[in-house]
Amino acid sequence: MKVILVNGSAHKEGATYTALCEVEKTLREEGIETEIFHIGNKAINGCQSCGGCAKLHRCVINDCVNEFVDKAREADGFVFGSPVYYAAINGALSAFMDRAFYSGSYTAVFKHKVAAGVVNARRGGNSAAFDELNKYFFISQMVVPASSYWNMTHGYTPDDVRQDLEGLRTMRILARNIAWVLKCREAAEAAGIHPPVTEPLVLTNFVR
Numbered sequence: 001m002k003v004i005l006v007n008g009s010a011h012k013e014g015a016t017y018t019a020l021c022e023v024e025k026t027l028r029e030e031g032i033e034t035e036i037f038h039i040g041n042k043a044i045n046g047c048q049s050c051g052g053c054a055k056l057h058r059c060v061i062n063d064c065v066n067e068f069v070d071k072a073r074e075a076d077g078f079v080f081g082s083p084v085y086y087a088a089i090n091g092a093l094s095a096f097m098d099r100a101f102y103s104g105s106y107t108a109v110f111k112h113k114v115a116a117g118v119v120n121a122r123r124g125g126n127s128a129a130f131d132e133l134n135k136y137f138f139i140s141q142m143v144v145p146a147s148s149y150w151n152m153t154h155g156y157t158p159d160d161v162r163q164d165l166e167g168l169r170t171m172r173i174l175a176r177n178i179a180w181v182l183k184c185r186e187a188a189e190a191a192g193i194h195p196p197v198t199e200p201l202v203l204t205n206f207v208r
């Protein structure tokens with residue numbers, strides 16, 4: 001069982017990474033394979049709403065989003081980490097997730113898999129950003145384990161985050177719950193309990 005932890009910050013080893021590392025360390029202790037995927041510092045185009053992914057089953061812009069979605073096909077779970085910018089997830093991660101989830105939806109890359117968001121702010125805006133991350137998971141029929149608090153840490157630097165003992169505890173509890181849900185999922189499959197078949201799509205694009 002594998003979990004990909006996406007670091008949405010421009011800082012490869014910054015505060016968000018430090019929070020993700022606490023999740024990763026605990027996942028490994030639980031016997032879960034992990035990989036940290038840094039979205040990097042290059043510009044990430046927003047979704048162009050071209051509809052190309054409906055035909056190609058990947059984004060027409062061939063960058064780190066497609067690289068991630070290819071890896072995501074093989075993964076069982078995800079943790080998306082975001083620094084908080086203006087009480088929201090950061091712009092690059094927003095563009096990344098719009099395109100990953102939209103293009104990935106055509107081949108059910110995320111459906112019925114496990115996901116959690118983690119946010120880090122210097123001071124405020126964490127819960128609004130956390131809500132944003134969860135919206136991608138809920139529209140994708142993902143299973144979203146919780147922790148003992150909303151999944152957030154505070155700090156401007158990695159060292160600040162290391163001092164946020166409550167935040168780090170939240171990360172570890174989250175990781176153990178992710179591992180438990182992954183193991184339950186595997187046991188369910190072995191027992192012949194499969195995810196439900198989704199009803200045919202109905203799009204009501206306007207209200208009469």
Ligand SMILES: Cc1cc2nc3c(=O)[nH]c(=O)nc-3n(C[C@H](O)[C@H](O)[C@H](O)COP(=O)(O)O)c2cc1C
Pocket residue numbers: 009010011013014015016017082083084085086087088120121122123124125155156157
């Ligand atoms: C454009 C921008 C906007 C920011 N907005 C907020 C904010 O709304 N609230 C806050 O507490 N910190 C804010 N910060 C601080 C970041 O949350 C902080 O630098 C980041 O979480 C550190 O994590 P990182 O090292 O992984 O990037 C902002 C930083 C930037 C660059």
